[in-house]
Structures are given as structure tokens and as C-alpha cells.
Amino acid sequence: MLTESTHYVFHYDENSYAKKNIDHIIQTQEACYEYICSVLNVTPDFKIHYYLCDTPEMVGKYYGDLHGDEEYEPCNGFANIPNEIYAVYNEKVQCIGFHEDAHLISYLINRPTSGFIREGLAMFFDQKWWSISNLEWVQYYLSKDMVLSITEYLRDDIFYEHDCTITYPIAGFFTEYLILTYGIEKYIKMYSYVGKIQDAFQYAYGLESDEIDIRFKKYLQLFKVDPIVMKRIEILLSE
Numbered sequence: 001m002l003t004e005s006t007h008y009v010f011h012y013d014e015n016s017y018a019k020k021n022i023d024h025i026i027q028t029q030e031a032c033y034e035y036i037c038s039v040l041n042v043t044p045d046f047k048i049h050y051y052l053c054d055t056p057e058m059v060g061k062y063y064g065d066l067h068g069d070e071e072y073e074p075c076n077g078f079a080n081i082p083n084e085i086y087a088v089y090n091e092k093v094q095c096i097g098f099h100e101d102a103h104l105i106s107y108l109i110n111r112p113t114s115g116f117i118r119e120g121l122a123m124f125f126d127q128k129w130w131s132i133s134n135l136e137w138v139q140y141y142l143s144k145d146m147v148l149s150i151t152e153y154l155r156d157d158i159f160y161e162h163d164c165t166i167t168y169p170i171a172g173f174f175t176e177y178l179i180l181t182y183g184i185e186k187y188i189k190m191y192s193y194v195g196k197i198q199d200a201f202q203y204a205y206g207l208e209s210d211e212i213d214i215r216f217k218k219y220l221q222l223f224k225v226d227p228i229v230m231k232r233i234e235i236l237l238s239e
Helices: 021-039 055-067 099-106 114-127 132-143 166-182 184-189 196-206 209-220 227-238
Strands: 002-004 008-011 048-053 077-080 084-090
Touching: 008 084, 021 048, 021 114, 048 055, 055 077, 055 084, 077 099, 084 099, 084 209, 099 114, 114 132, 114 166, 114 184, 114 227, 132 166, 132 209, 132 227, 166 184, 166 227, 196 209, 209 227
Parallel strands: 008 048, 048 084
Antiparallel strands: 002 008, 077 084
16 A cells, blocks of 8 residues: 655555554654755655565565665665665554655765764764663763774774664764754765765864864763663663
């Protein structure tokens, strides 16, 4: 089955949980879409096709089929350029919201070479990971001495070497820091740079990534750590 809205075409099975909640899904995604477009000042000329799947295995199968990979891994969601999103939607997992939409819409500006930058923007819009703010995740990892330098995270071999529970919230809060500190215009200037990502920082901010990393780490020291939230993170990571 499919249902079309202003900016989306939603695909789902007739007897699915997604069908029962399609009005809520439409309202959520349309609101996310409008906000992303407003922040980034872009207007897509296409509708996003949103494939709502019952299980992570179904999403993983789609990913494998699209990328010619017979040995696929289950996953909750992914964006397929230029205008497709595949996501789990069932009673336990509702993979909707900003993240994948932010990828597709931001790629109208550019698709930076660094996964840290791409995921950072999506996580900036998400604001949270497992219902805990990006900032609080970063505070937790800082307390465990698990945060690398921004220059290191800009390298895909390092970024993808570490678990996304670590790298994604860090990327998201770093993106928030850049936008709040230097403004959205400079951020988009950096994001739109075609070339080495390290050069993009000098191009947009007049600073090397190492210098921005120092300033970012100083900024993080301004926030108090909530021990209750830190304990909650430890529980989540142990489950």
C-alpha cells in the first residue's frame, strides 16, 4: 500500500503497524522535513519515498539488494540517494524522525567526504541518542577518556572503526557547537566545500580542525555532569 502527502510517498504493508499509525507518521515526517529545509535553506524538487518495514531484516535485505550485497546485516534504517528511505516501523522500533531525511535533504547542498560530518548534521537534528541528549553522551565518554580529537574523527577509517553509540552523539554535538558558535551560514559553507574535509574548516572558519577541537573541548568543560544520567547511560550500554 502507499499513501502520498505533500512531500512524501509512504510505502507499507496492508496489515502492518505502520498502516495503523500512518497519520502520525505523516505529521511527524512533514514537520521534520519543513524544519530541515528551513534550517538549511533548501527546497527539494522531489518527493521522498519512505519504505516502512516490519523488521530490521527487511531493511537489511533492501540494503543488500540495492548495493549488490548478498550477505546483508539487519539495520533499522538507511537513506538511498536521491530520494528513498528504508526504515523499521513496528511496536518496538519506530525509526522515523529527522535522521535519514536530513541526509537526503542536505545532500542537495553537498555530500561531504567525511562520515563524521554527514552523520553529525543528521544527529544535530536528532538531538538525542536513545532518548539521551548528544551532550550528555559526550560528557559520559569524556569522563571515560574515550573521546578522540575531531581531526581523528574526520578520517573515515577511524570514524567507522568505533561504535556508532560513541561516534554519532559526538558528531551531533560537535555540529551543534559549530552552528551555535559560528552560525549556520559558515557551517553550510564548510559543508558545501568540495575537497578534503580538513581544508573545509580553514575555508569556512579560518581555523584548522585541531584548533577548533581545542575550542570545542574547552566549551564542553562548561557543563556539569548529571550522575543520574551517567548511570542511565551505563545501564543502556550494558543491555
